[in-house]
Amino acid sequence: METPAVLTAFVDTCRQAVQGDDARATIHAAMTELFADPASLAAGVPAFTADDIATSPRGFRLGGETLLHQAADLSVMVLGTLPGVIQPPHDHEMVAMIGVFEGCEEQRFWARTDDGIEPVAGRLLEAGEVMVLGERAIHAISAPEHQDARAIHVYLGNISDVDRSVFDPETLEEHPFESDRYDAFCRPA
Template identity: 35%
Template sequence: MMKENAYSLDQFVTDLRRTARDGRDEHGILATLRPLAQRLALSGSWRDPRHYQADSGQGYGVHLLHEEPDHTLAVFAVSWLPGRGIPPHDHGTWAIVVGVDGPEKNVFWQRTDDRSSPGYAELRQSGEKIFRSGDVLAMPAGTIHSVRNESDQVTLSLHVYGKHVNFTQRSQFDPDKHSESPFILKLESLQ
């Protein structure tokens, strides 16, 4: 017998496609998908022990679960090694992140320069929050955040993007050096 809260990746992708196709604006898409992404994350139906694998060099693992042929509507499982994280970055598209297993610290940043000098960026921290299982972060395009796993265990989160982030010309930032540079993810192979 199927659990009442069972919700598969295939069902989510169908709902994701329908939501994107319905012509909603970014805020409407995020509002509609937020509870659906949470439902998928909590169902656990998509999880695989291999999703906890992470690249020791970069400190995290990115596992592609779904992507449309035109690189839109991408879904990832992302694992974070203990004591590791990722610097401030944007996504170049809207994003929804749901905590699956373990706490992840998200720090939010605001860009304060006028963006007139390529490679230069001034950021100031604007908040932070520890996300746990079931917590949802819905981010419009342009949101800048950093992530850190401050626990002693590998953590896991579900990420949904309007477009695969390696095709959005997104950036990562160094607040101390006031720099901005291109940011491409290295994907883990589940072979």
């Protein structure tokens, strides 16, 4: 994907923010501004093509992913979510901020208990909305039937280089996060 200028500028803002005192608030404010007009953002970000969307070993097509920036203190990506798959519960072990600019992400949440996790209320994250997840948050993403979602996910760390967890969707047993295991825990919607 050719990165549009608006996203290059956003990544620059995030990179400066993580050098400062309150990256979370600064990036949240920048995202609130960026997502105020989701339709214009959607028009400016090239759509994922069929080639961008890999089919996993177990046959799931989750959606496209374009990494805009990745470093020890910051990861920024454009993420597509396709209908038809419920992705498994997982955590990030770092603050995550998600803004949807097209369609809608179904967000399910779980809370840690003394002996595992339990489901808590979820929400729809609609185009134009921005959500902040704390370091301990556990969520799972899907897209509503017949409606792809596109979003920007920002992580205050290197999301590809962190020990984190994915959970069995039926037993809620916790496992080390690995992409194969994530795939194995996907379910048809």
